Amino acid sequence: SDDSETSGDNDSNSDNDSESNVEQVLKIANDQEPAGLDPHTTPAHSSVRVYSKVYEGLVTFDENMEVVGQLAEDWEQPDDSTYIFNLVEGVTFHNGEEMTAEDVLYSFERILDEATASHIASYFSDVTNIEVMGDYQIKFELEEPNATFLTNLTNSSAAIVSQQVVEENGDLQQVAVGTGPFVFEEWVPDNSVTLSKYEDYYVEDVPKLDRVEYYTMKEESSRLSAIRTGEIDMTTLTAKSSELLDGEEEINIMDYQSLEYSYVGFNTDKEPFNDERVRQALSMATDRESIVDIVWDGDALVSGPIAPAMGDWSIDVEQEAIYQRNIDEAKQLLADAGYPDGFSTVITTASTYADMVDTAQLLQQQWKEIGVEAEIEQIEWGDYIDTWSNTSADILIGRNGSGTDPDRAMNYFFNTEGSANVWNFSNENYDEMVAKGKRTIDQAERKQVYVEAQEELLQLSPNLFLVSPKNYVAVRDGVEGFTPYAHNGEDIDNVYKK
Amino acid sequence: MSTDHVLLKVNNLKKHFPQKSGIFKKTKNYVRAVDGISFEIKEEETFSLVGESGCGKSTTGRSILRLHEPTSGEILYDGQDILEFSKGDFRKLRKDLQMIFQDPYSSLNPRMTVKKLLMEPLLTHHVCTKEEAESRILDIAQKVGLSKEQINRHPHEFSGGQRQRIGIARALILNPKVVILDEAVSALDVSIQAQILNLLIDLQKDLKLTYLFISHDLNVVRHVSDRVGVMYLGQMMEMAPTDELYSNPLHPYTESLLSAIPSSDPFKKKERIILQGDVPDPANPPSGCPFRLRCPHAHERCVVENPKYQEVKDDHWVACHLYDNNE
């Protein structure tokens, strides 16, 4: 079978084996099926991982999470709220057509068009004008200075698409024609997506692979067995499964801290959660370490609203008083708030994710100690999303991506007007802080704003921020050049097989 | 034995079962199970219906009790047409019209004790209080020869003959006037059959019952009945007082029927008329006389014309072209 061949190759002629001998085909197993391929309307990670290989944006992050150019060679800022991008010349879409400033303009018009119903339209809602200044030059004008603009542009959904392709196909759900290193070949629903090398890619020697095959394998045990037998080369795994593979010689486990964190969200309009003392009490009744140990097998970091993987932006929450488990004080807070005997409530969570269900079960036990009797209600994903957006649950357990700019984590989720503030949370002081953060261009100053905002947020506790897990990728021997980063866990541009 | 009062009169009774087919349940054809028969039964008389399997004897009996709704015709009980009654009203009348069934095994609910089985008719018709019921049950049980201990048992603990006694008790406990016995002894062994027949005859005398006795056993029929009707393919072929019928059968069918009875005497080998062929399907009866396909005397007229059912002698009725001239 396949696997004995590959492993045999590896053992016998390890170093002098040239690349040409090995089929440059990478097989990756994923736990979710892409929901669609339109970068402008499909936020699902399972889709992003595919279309981000096919499409590119104006700018991107480098390894250090610094914004660097991608389709934009460079950019200049005549003033704080104007950006002029100079595009790379000679870039072609996979259909052969050249990519120009007109395409950039079209892409952003499409994003901002209400008819598109793009999920990232709000990222660029403060763009007042876009102007093509030449075939390879384009200008963006903003309402006011916005520190997040460039970061927002790095989002995979801010992809440059071809007007012609959109018009030919109506939408981009089933097709993908971009400027990226890989060409979309085929999507067999619920089974696989195949990409192939774009021979005319404008960066030399990229990509190294001839073909990438993504397989949807929802069952962890199937992925596990497939990576063991060499049916696939790479897959994401849970912490628990990655432990199982530790001993396997031909499999390397790579991990990286994710940008996600788990949280407990409260409907802050509703009793008893409209009293911040209650929320604080619950925070103090929560043993985050044991969540790390039991739910994530020890491989997670206690997190605030900005995940630790965001580096300097995040504060060290471990020392915060409100993160220290203190049953007595929690009880005292409850008593102050008028619940000396605790109360009963319902924790809602999504049945789709085991870690959420597990977290709920732990919290249920932990909160019992301060007299809070919680029932768990698991709902299925479609229902969950609905519950989330309608704030129809009192307590919701979930996971958030803290994004790549602190503005998302702070402003978007908790500003009174924030589009993802489903918690009915409102605090004027806090709103001012995050507004300031968005406007402040100076990095050091901006950081200080967010440190204060985070501390404020922890005190207000509209959510209890729990832990930020690690992500794991299992890779078989022979796959070279793969390094996952928090902001780009699946970069395969430079991957090849040996 | 019988009085002259006509207790039950059946006039031109027809029962056609629709033969439904297909899923739209369109009625394609009718089984003419009973196709226009008339007879009357006098009080305290035993009238028997004989004939081959499928000729419509049971259907006649069941139609009288409205266990099937007849297609047309009249059924007069004591002068009133019972088909005019509403279902609910007729249920009350059922007290007077009872039935004893052929199969002593399947006609008693296996999950009820004898006592419950006997109690049910009393309670249904509210004829007496519970205490009275007890004594009536004991009374009837004793009449049919069941002991006091036995009435707390379930039917499966009894032999066939005993079960038939339970069935009889159940039918008679309401003091009915007319009892329809549909093959009431056919399923029993000869000597048990004799016990039951004796019982039935005794009870008839005691309780002044009127019997409609349905059977294909001509020996038994001869023994119990006052008058006999011979049916063939849903029609009455011949009707006469018992002795007249057995000694002087007029219809060729009756003749062959009687000759086919195995005689229980090896010394008297009688001449037998062996009929050819089988009873036709009542869904597709032959034209003309229903018997013509098997009749040794069939002629052209029989093909085209169904013979009239007429009284050829005193109280001797027959439907056959052979007797057309005997006006």
Next chain:
Amino acid sequence: MTTLLDINDLSIDVEIDKQTFNVVNNLNLSIKKKQKYGIVGESGSGKSLTSLSILSLLPDVLRVSNGNIVLDKTTDLTKLSKKEMLNIRGNEISMIFQEPMTALDPLFTIEHQISEVLRFHGRYTKKQMQEMIIDILDKVGFAQPKKLLKSYPHQLSGGMRQRVMIAMALICKPKLLIADEPTTALDVTIQAQILDLMNGLTEDYDTSILLITHDLGVIAETCERVAVMYAGTLVEETTVKELFRNPTHPYSVGLLDSVRSLGDKSQKLYSIPGNVPTPTELNESGCRFASRCPHVMDICLAHDPPLFPIDEDHTSKCWLYKDGGEKE
């Protein structure tokens, strides 16, 4: 006349819930060539079991516990291997059953079912078989046998099916035809037809008949010799005429009385009191009829009587005839 089949001391036991009961006890009878032999008795007296045991067709729970069944004075049927028995069935001895409605496989054509007998017992070409089948169907009185070949059992009436059964039973010209209540389920006129047919055909084929029935009239019309069975035992054995003229065993007497009294309206019907005991109710020792016998004596309760000869052609299993001959 030479003997065709000898049943010697046949006993059959049944096992119910791990307990063994005797259902046929020390039965002896012998059928001569070309003879028409009848067995009568009430329901449950063991008639069917006796006939089934001849061809080893007893259901699993039942087995022959004693005695043997000898065909042609040479072959002990109870000792035959399964394979040898297959050769006897349908070939040397064939059998027809009470219920014509259920005795044929509903899924196969009449031709197939009759031709099976030929295929099991000989080598014929298709054409030969078809000819033979048409021939026998013609003999059993079908006007258009060719049309019948492709019909299925459900398209035939009870009488027709029974005739098919007879055709099937006779097609291999067996030495013995066992007919277990062949007409009980049929109407009188059809019964007359079938009995007539059996009588005629077996004569043509030199086949002996073992006719089982509970109807004394049928015996009287068809058979030469008769055995009366009661609760698994043979109680009287003689010629048919002798039985009717001079029944000796109180059970036979009772049986005849109840049949004959049917004719007489003025009198009460005669009936033997009580019921045939079920195998579980049988008392071990003593005469099985004792509980219902009008002449019961002490000895009857204590000891089971043997078959006493009444005269050379007549035996009776009753203590009354301990000394042979006349009733006391």
Next chain:
Amino acid sequence: MRKFLKRLIHDKVGLIGSVGVLLVVIIGLLAPIIAPFSPEQMFTEHTMEGPSGQFIFGTDEFGRDIFSRIIYGTQVSLQVGLIAVGIGATCGLIFGLIAGYFQGKADQIIMRIMDVFFAFPDILLALTIVAVLGPSLTNTMVAIGIVFTPVFTRIVRGTVISVKENEYITNAVAIGVSPINIILKHITPNIMAPFIVQITLGLSGAILTEAALSFLGLGVQPPDPSWGVMLNSSRAYMEFAPWTILFPAGAIVFTIFCFNLFGDSLRDLLDPKLK
């Protein structure tokens, strides 16, 4: 009844089944007495420990005693089974009696509706119902109950039609017993045999369906210790903590096996044709 028990005991297979069923029921009833711990109690020092003297079936990822959870799970599973089958059987009985006894229009309407449900694949039907009602112990039971209704209706209707053929029903009509009493006193007791058999088989079906729904995340809600939930949540640990899956799976297989054995031999015993 005594005879029946005697025969049941004679049938070895049936005996095993009945003893097993009895055992499961007793365990369910006495769960609080038998189980050494509360099913929700977490021994955080003892997560994922193999079977030991203290935790005879080992512990799960939260350090809960698997033995206690299985014992309490018996309660949950039996409850799901009984109530789900109760719903299905009751609806099926009512519909089936009406359809079978009155035939005609009522029959047509009821059976067409049942056809609609029948044409719905079981799991999908349960799935949609749970999706509508939201997953919870009660809703799971309701969903499975609805899924089972057509099967019960069909069985009851079929049996009613064949029981109706019996002369004792005609006998009762001839005596003048009203339709209601005929249904209640004559028909219902006589359709019980296949009905009860279907109930025992339905019980095992319900437990399996619950497990399947749990697999899809829609069954009983944690921390309620249903076997399906336990089985599903521990599939990930099968390799390094096999006890977490082995024992719940064993409990399911054992229970369903016993119910099936029991139902099977009940069917043999209650079917007069097989005597």
Next chain:
Amino acid sequence: MFTYIMRRILMLFPVLFGVSVFIFVVMRVVPGDVAQTILGTDATPAALEQLRNRFGLNLPLHEQYFNWIGGVLTGDFGESMRTGKEVLPDILNRFKLTFELTMLSAFISWIIAIPLGIVAAMKRNSKTDFGVRIISLLGVSVPNFALATVLILVLALAFSYSTPVGYVGFFENPVRNLEIMIIPAIVLGTSMAGAVMRMTRSSILEILRQDFIRTIRAKGAKERIVIFQHALKNAMIPILTIIGLQIGTLLGGTVIIEQIFSLPGLGQLVLTAITQRDFMVVQGAVLFIAFVFVMINLLVDILYSYLDPRISYK
């Protein structure tokens, strides 16, 4: 016969109409909003409204229903709200897999179950019979997802084998296709086999008690002929009934197995569509499955009449 089939097909309509109304109503009652699930947490209300309008979700219910069912009647099952793909081709494509899986499992179950059932019936109450009964009961007692998971693990650890990834259709590459399908089919087949085995055993026993079997024996038939020609053919009718039911149930019941073995079948399609509230796909697929289910019942009925001359449809 032809008219019978035509009439039966006409009879499909009330049932399918019922199914269509039921699933339509259910999908509207389910909490959860397709627009929200598609756009996720970052969507603006305007975008949501836009999407709802596009799918016609703001129309009155009856209009939505008639638009949909009108399309269905002309063969247009609408488009997936999620992917914009046409629903019917997608269903048909998935159905190929599910149907193949179903038939393969059914086939596996028959070759196990029917011979074993016969043997058990022939040796009633023997050790063999006992063994077969136990095995068949175990077969129905093991949840098939548990069996599947165990099988995957055991194959991977003990035999370094896992089913190949990447589904290919049977006609593209039969060998690879079978390699992919065989393990899931075995899992489903074993769980089906139990019921078929029991049914085979009990109906053969039932048939062997019938009078006509005695007649056949009395003709001198070898046991082989009694069992295989006569008993088995007669027993086929109840066996066929249960097989028909099983195939029908499997068509919608392979969800779990499809998910575990990553097979792009109909079950996965529906499951995903349910969780994503992709109404059009759920409605279309459920209606389609119901249609196939009813057709299979029809097929079974027609097969009856081939097997049994007493059953004739006119």
